[in-house]
Every structure is written in C-alpha cells, then in structure tokens.
C-alpha cells in the first residue's frame with residue numbers, strides 16, 4: 001500500500017500535521033491543505049487516492065466540499081473521510097448525506113479507526129472493482145433504441161448459456177427505470193432505497209441475500225428509480241460502493257444505463273469490462289451515436305471493449321449494417337431485425353422474447369450475442 005496518496009484538509013495546523021505524520025508512518029504519500037478552497041484545487045490537480053477532511057473548515061462547510069466532489073465525474077467515487085471533533089449525530093448524518101463515506105471523531109482511537117477505514121475503502125473501491133464479477137454496461141445515444149429490453153433479454157440468455165453463473169441486472173436509468181416494468185417486478189427494493197441504507201449494511205452479503213430473483217428471467221434484479229421524485233432523493237455518492245458490492249456477489253453484472261450518461265454513470269462505464277452500445281437504424285439518430293462514440297473514446301473507453309448491437313427498433317426502414325459500419329467507422333457485432341409488435345408484446349407480458357417466441361430467428365441472435373458478449377468480457381478481463 002505504499003504508492004497511495006492521501007490529501008488531508010484541516011484548518012487546524014497541529015491536528016493536520018499530526019494526522020499527516022501518522023499517515024506517512026503507515027506508508028502513504030501525504031499532501032496537506034488548510035482550507036476547503038485549497039483542498040478542492042489539490043484534489044482535482046494532484047489526484048489523491050483518498051481525502052480526509054475536518055468538516056469544520058475556515059472557509060467552506062465540509063458538507064459543501066463533499067457535494068462539490070460528488071458532482072464532478074473525476075471525484076464522484078473518491079474515498080472521502082470526515083475527521084471531526086464534532087460527535088453530534090446531526091453532523092454525522094449531514095456529512096454522510098453530503099457524500100462522505102465515513103465519519104470519524106477525533107479521539108484517542110482516531111488513528112487506528114482511520115487506518116482500518118482507509119484499508120477498507122481502498123479494498124472496496126479498487127480491488128473489488130478489479131476482482132469482482134464482470135461488469136457489462138448497456139448504453140445508447142437516444143431513448144427508444146431497445147436498450148432496456150435488450151439488456152433484460154441478454155441477461156436472460158446469458159443465464160441460459162452459462163447456467164453456473166450468477167447474473168444480476170442493475171437499472172441505472174434516471175429519472176425512471178424500466179427494467180422493472182419489463183420483467184414485472186413490483187417490490188419495494190430499488191437502487192434508491194438501497195443507496196439510502198448505511199454503507200456498512202450493504203456489503204456483498206446483503207446483495208447476495210436480498211436481490212430478488214426474477215424467476216423466468218433467471219437473473220437477480222437491482223431495480224431502478226420508480227419515479228422522478230425518488231430519483232431526486234438518490235444518494236448519488238453511494239452508487240459506486242453499491243455496484244462494487246453487487247459485483248463481488250455475482251459473476252456478471254449487467255447495467256442498463258440507457259441514455260442516462262452522466263457524472264454518476266461515467267465512472268462505471270470507464271470501469272466496465274465491456275460496453276454494449278445499442279445503435280438505432282434511424283438515420284437521424286446516427287450523428288448522436290457518433291457523438292457518443294467520440295465521447296467514450298475521449299474518456300478512455302477503447303473501441304475493442306465496445307460490443308455494438310444494431311437494433312432495428314424503429315421499423316423496417318433505415319440504415320443497413322454496412323451503412324452503419326461505414327458511417328460510424330466501427331464494426332457491428334450483432335444486428336437484431338425489426339420484430340414488429342412481438343417484442344413489445346413479450347415485454348408487456350413480462351416475458352423474455354426467447355421464451356415467448358423460441359422459433360424466431362431473433363431468439364437465436366440473442367443467444368449467440370449473449371454468448372459472444374460474455375466471452376469477449378472474459379477475454380478483456382484476461383480470463
């Protein structure tokens with residue numbers, strides 16, 4: 001654990017130097033800031049692996065500091081610890097709500113507690129992200145491209161072709177998720193309710209026990225936000241930990257991101273083993289897909305970790321596979337034909353397309369694509 005960098009922000013020089021010294025003893029590289037403003041600059045400029053903040057700062061509130069970090073894609077998942085002389089529960093709560101991962105009070109036990117917490121946060125955020133199950137995200141440039149339906153159907157087919165694997169689907173489309181309505185889930189547990197629980201209660205074990213099994217769909221579901229109001233209540237800062245924990249209990253985690261590309265979902269896309277891109281055959285949507293591809297490239301997503309599916313969701317008209325490949329300058333991995341109203345019909349009855357229409361060619365395409373997608377994700381992980 002030597003090359004990790006920790007930023008310590010505290011307006012009280014004696015306290016800051018003491019903690020800095022202890023962290024150096026533990027083998028960390030330490031940088032220090034004496035105000036929130038300086039802390040923000042150092043965080044974004046020097047890219048520490050973890051930040052320890054006394055929330056009682058001379059210039060800004062620690063809570064505001066945390067909110068600023070959580071609103072920025074670069075630091076949305078950065079481990080953040082409040083080290084405070086205020087033991088008041090209201091303060092603990094407001095810091096957690098603002099996005100702090102942990103709240104530790106300054107006492108004789110502060111240093112050992114800090115040490116444990118740091119080890120755990122580093123363990124959870126990095127090693128588990130690398131080690132856990134394979135993360136496959138589903139994206140599109142525009143709604144109505146079939147992202148959610150295909151995500152659910154691919155997950156079902158993946159479970160069929162790899163019966164020994166544990167498959168979970170997480171719905172991260174905001175403000176309203178739609179996997180629940182496709183698979184017919186009516187339960188209360190959603191990404192919003194789960195993110196509201198304290199971090200220590202939502203470890204890997206929690207998700208192994210509680211994620212409901214979707215029966216004929218053969219996967220476990222972390223349902224999406226049921227409505228915009230719930231979406232507004234979402235504790236954004238918890239998403240990273242939640243997905244990391246789900247990943248450590250399942251072999252494959254498929255996330256429907258849809259077109260909700262945001263600061264919340266970008267780090268997950270960047271850490272995904274495979275990005276499944278749904279491409280519409282609608283000519284007017286093509287430039288949007290081009291923009292999305294360019295964006296992903298700029299964010300460090302390699303073209304060989306993109307699995308692209310051309311989906312003729314809008315009808316028989318539109319681009320051919322060759323047109324799309326030429327115009328976007330990519331290889332299309334799978335193409336799904338227009339399925340008329342059958343797809344919507346299967347969805348509305350909460351049934352996988354493959355079960356409802358086993359003899360349709362699309363059922364074979366789904367199965368082959370699921371197999372290929374899983375193999376590619378494993379290969380990219382180096383398995």
Ligand SMILES: Nc1ncnc2c1ncn2[C@@H]1O[C@H](COP(=O)(O)OP(=O)(O)O)[C@@H](O)[C@H]1O
Nearest residue numbers: 143144145146147148149313338339340343344
């Ligand atoms: N290949 C297809 N053929 C016919 N209808 C499709 C096809 N793909 C998707 N659809 C329909 O398009 C609609 C939008 O699909 P959905 O999965 O909700 O898209 P998104 O998640 O990208 O918004 C649904 O009614 C679905 O049944």
Ligand SMILES: [Mg+2]
Nearest residue numbers: 147148178258
């Ligand atoms: Mg959708």
